Amino acid sequence: MKKLIALLVLALLAFVAFVAAGPFLTVKSIGDAVQRGDMRTLEREVDFPLVRASLKAQLEDYLARSMGDPSTDSRLRELGRQVTATMTGGVVDALATPAGIGAILQGRSVIRRAMGYPAERSGEPGAAFDPLRDARYSYESGSRFTATVNNADGVPIVFVFTREGIDWRLTDVRLPVDRLIASLTG
Numbered sequence: 510m511k512k513l514i515a516l517l518v519l520a521l522l523a524f525v526a527f528v529a530a531g532p533f534l535t536v537k538s539i540g541d542a543v544q545r546g547d548m549r550t551l552e553r554e555v556d557f558p559l560v561r562a563s564l565k566a567q568l569e570d571y572l573a574r575s576m577g578d579p580s581t582d583s584r585l586r587e588l589g590r591q592v593t594a595t596m597t598g599g600v601v602d603a604l605a606t607p608a609g610i611g612a613i614l615q616g617r618s619v620i621r622r623a624m625g626y627p628a629e630r631s632g633e634p635g636a637a638f639d640p641l642r643d644a645r646y647s648y649e650s651g652s653r654f655t656a657t658v659n660n661a662d663g664v665p666i667v668f669v670f671t672r673e674g675i676d677w678r679l680t681d682v683r684l685p686v687d688r689l690i691a692s693l694t695g
Contacts, residue, residue, distance in 0.1 A: 532654035532670045535677040536644070543610075551607035555679040556671075561605035563681045568601060571686040610679070 535554055542550035603609050645657045652672040657665050669681035 528672070528675050531672065531675065531677040532648075532656075533646070535670055535679070536646075536656050536668075539610075539679065542607075548607040551610060555607070555610055557605050559680040560610070560682055561601055564604055564684065565601045567684055567686055604682075610682070 538550060539554050541547070542554065643659065647655050647657075649655060649669075654670040654672075654677065656668045656670070658668065659665050664685055666685075667683035668679055669683065670677045671680040
């Protein structure tokens, strides 16, 4: 009976360790997929509809805040909303793809690339680039995990992983849009 209880406790501990290691395994899988250019793995590890919705909300919020006084003429506000929707749609469509997530992870400035500036990438030519080498990791809860990576301009980008059952997926990318824009203009 003692052996059975010990075996059950050991199996439970192994299961808990596997679930706890899940986000690290997912981060490694995404990093490896980015290095290999394996878009199929990225599609499996990233919930693109959720990432797309989050990026769109962040960019629309930034543009709405930067448009100024909300008491302006309602026709002007409506025009501003239409322009905002058009601008964010293209950027979000470019970012919320396997290639876009790969570009973010590779340390390239997302806004810089979207605006046509040359992408910057540090490191020696031909050297293997580990996009998550200097990431900072944190559990926000038992089902939420973050990995923070600085882009080429030193601006932190937060990748949020969410657990569904025992599987972890990238579900959100938090862009500090104000700082990204400032890094371009400053």
